[in-house]
């Protein structure tokens with residue numbers, strides 16, 4: 001994917017237009033808060049906007065991608081674009097990082113253009129202290145500074161920070177736009193395109209995970225095999241329990257896969273033409289429909305949600321897994 005290019009963005013045309021107009025008419029505010037779920041395109045959009053802000057020769061609010069500033073950006077070396085990311089070994093963005101990489105930098109004038117752009121990824125992961133430090137500079141920003149805060153959970157940001165930003169919300173794309181996007185991908189993806197399109201549910205990045213992240217795709221396939229075996233035989237419970245324990249690190253993804261699959265089953269119970277997400281799992285789905293009643297599927301779904309809640313409260317993993325699988329097995333009438 002070509003970075004910094006508006007042409008690469010799928011959908012979100014109103015927000016794109018707003019950002020292009022801001023550059024074209026020079027009505028850029030000092031802080032933007034871009035919200036939306038993971039994979040929806042926040043980084044892609046903000047990269048294009050940042051490029052337009054730094055470009056020496058923007059055209060209708062789009063970066064030219066050929067001036068010296070754009071070339072620096074494309075090579076990854078523009079000194080006036082600063083990204084603040086969650087450090088790989090941390091769970092939050094602390095105040096030190098905000099002070100070092102953001103506040104200090106913000107008071108140094110831009111090297112090149114008239115602007116300096118700061119992109120803060122996962123804004124909600126800033127600690128309260130870090131947000132308060134950021135707030136100080138948002139209250140009196142240097143004229144050249146533009147802060148772009150990205151967030152999947154903006155309600156976790158301090159109200160005082162939010163109120164300093166122009167908030168833009170990205171919404172899931174329509175099914176047809178998503179399908180079109182995956183349809184148009186190169187033929188090498190043919191065997192997974194349909195699954196990726198249905199999996200995306202309006203969020204292209206989520207579908208792309210299925211295509212580009214082999215470990216994620218394999219985890220999905222393994223989860224589905226476990227479910228198939230589980231519906232086939234009562235003795236599969238031990239294997240399933242082992243699988244969940246071995247993949248504890250990825251348990252949230254596994255829970256998502258299971259919830260999506262159970263929803264497919266429920267949809268199939270109540271509709272003759274269900275819109276399935278796990279389009280490649282029709283045999284497992286049939287097996288589930290034969291051993292689970294509608295009520296059994298609803299109760300299993302509830303058990304999964306309860307399982308997720310228990311884990312979030314740090315319950316014993318082994319005990320929670322056993323409770324979940326026992327409950328799911330009780331619900332079968334095989």
Ligand SMILES: [Zn+2]
Pocket residue numbers: 054055056057058063064065066067068069070071
């Ligand atoms: Zn340019």
